[in-house]
Amino acid sequence: MRIDKGRISGLQFMFLIACYYQASSLLTAFQTGVTKQDTWIMVLIGSILSLPFLWAVRTLMVTFPDKNLIQILSEVYGPVIGKILGLLYLWYFLTVASLNLMDLADFTKGTIMTRTPSPVMAAVCILVASIAVRRGIRLVAKYGPLFTIIAAFIFVLSTLLVVNQIKLEHYLPIFSLPPKKYLQGAHISTTIPFGEHITFLMIHPAALLSRRDTGKYLFLGFAVGALTLFITTLRDIGVLGNTVDLFTVPSLMTLRLVHVGPTISRTEILFSVIFMILLFFKITVLFYVTVLTVAQLFNIKSYQHLILTVGSLIVVYGITLYPNPQKHAASAQEVEPVIWTLFELFIPLLTSIVAKIRKLPKVKEA
């Protein structure tokens, strides 16, 4: 039984994924801080490494086409363990939503509205998002294509604007850092931007997908997002060179440097626009998923009246998570990848294997 009766098409599902990954390409500081000029290689390796896990997610989607993650968990592991795992995932979704919300709030506080306290921005953002969440997945996913195209357009434009400042020697030397850093870098890029595909397991029952389309749309969406992230890191390193690890938002710095004749300069507004759009979209998706998880875990028939409660929880949780962005970045480099590995890579893989062994879903009795 599905709580949200809304349906989306396969194409919308794909754009939702693409847009979601694009949003992850905005914040790369926690990656560039570790592997510096080799970050683009790490993005490449990370996207390749996450393919098997994406495949595990796809297997789960195909095996349980009309069950979301919480239902799958309780079907595979039984009601008790399933519920415990479900609660853990609730915490995971809540944390990721809060983290992204704080990213948005910190960004606006730092660059646009310097005197507005970030909780105000966070609360306003959640309020607007709750309107979309109230209408269900149909409204959430509806903006996916539009946002993806706007973002892709701005990405291409902004890359063209700085192409004259890219210096090839900035990519050198390749592989000169200690090997441990590369391990850490690859791990970060596998878990933080790419590993979040677990979120889509809460959404796929709403998408009208055939068996073949599931894999196709999932991987296409992933490809768009991964390509964006790859080009972004490549561009930022090429322009900023050895200063890339100094800045909290490297892409913003890159666009600030645009100088094509005296007229076209100071284009960071472009970045601010897509930053707002994409992060808002990502937050809305995560918000929706969190609300749905709560409703599913406690068997509530309609989720609408949970929205503001969960929303305020996300805001308050976000404010208290980290005292400052530096702590946030440090944890994104050292703590989060380790914990996320469990949620994003290990459990989906295990679940799909257990489901195979237990020969789930059981053939319908008929």
Added chain:
Amino acid sequence: MRRRKKRIAATLFMTFLLTVLFSGCWDSREMDSLFIVTGMALDKSPDSDELTITLQVGKTQSKAASSSSDSSSEEKNMTILLKASGDTPLEGIKRLNLNSSRALFLEHNQAVLFGSDLARQGLKEYIDFFLRDYESRMEVPVFVTEGPAEKILAVDLEQEQSTGMYLERVIQDLSELSPAYKVRMLDFVSCMRDENSAVLIPMVASYEEEELQKLQICGMAIIQGGRMIGSLNNHETLGYVLAKGKAKVLIIDAQGEKGRALFNTISLDTKREVKLKENGGVQVKYSVDAKLGIGELKGFADMDILELMSELTKMAENQIKEQITETFEKAKSLQADIFGIGKEIYRRQPKKWEKIKDNWDNLFSDIELTVEAKVLISETGKSLISLEMQGGTR
């Protein structure tokens, strides 16, 4: 129906509340409450250890707008100078903000100038502010001034309203000639992060001519490890520019036995090869490939046109070689790797670099330099011969 009416009433009420409560803007900054900074100068205080920070602020209106406690403005000057001292740039700016009716707005800052005294003492500790502050932009050009930097900001130029904007334009024009002139805050920071390499920053000087104050770029300051250790004059800078390559409209002035010739560069491309020798030394080879046009000739009497061309080619080649070698020798004597040779070794052979980097200063001063130049004179301008030449085309 009643429900609908209620809804409409509620909507209207909410609209009223929203317009009343949320119409203001938290971070509003109006034009007339801002000091738009067009230039920034950092100096060493003459009598204390502190820093003197001078900000040049563009006036939005002619007279009525000037309102500051410690501003000095002249009748015709379109800018105001604000001055404060502090241990750090931010401290100075804080003090300025306290004593002025307007908030300082750094987003449109056009130039950052460092006084030569401060530059000699070290700049590294003052850069953090520029990196951290969201308003301060990384593409602002940096300069080192001859003498105190605040004097440069105070110069009353005939044509431009503010020296900050003037300098920005000058650099813009110079960067058309060669990218070597454009040193942004980002490039400056980037070079300071590299160990063992030096960065060149354009130097500005003011002078007086017929009672008019003027500014000029008088060479490049050599900054190593955040400290200014010397400077190149304009002649030596040309050698650096030639070695960097990608130059466009330079003038090369060659003096030969038979006369003097000035060439315009049409295109100039420089390739560099850095080799680490077996015995640990470093070999650097520049090969310049230039296409020149004749700008002006003086002398060359009794010469055949064909002879002349080959003579001119030889002169230009020698001149280019000489200039690069001269600048390189100067860099060697200062042990300042302005050409980024260490950086190149680090980029190409990071492992070998690890071994030699501690000894780099000595290695650098023992570099074996070879310069090759290939010149093609492809344009002669409107005229084929020189008036002093006899016979002309025979």
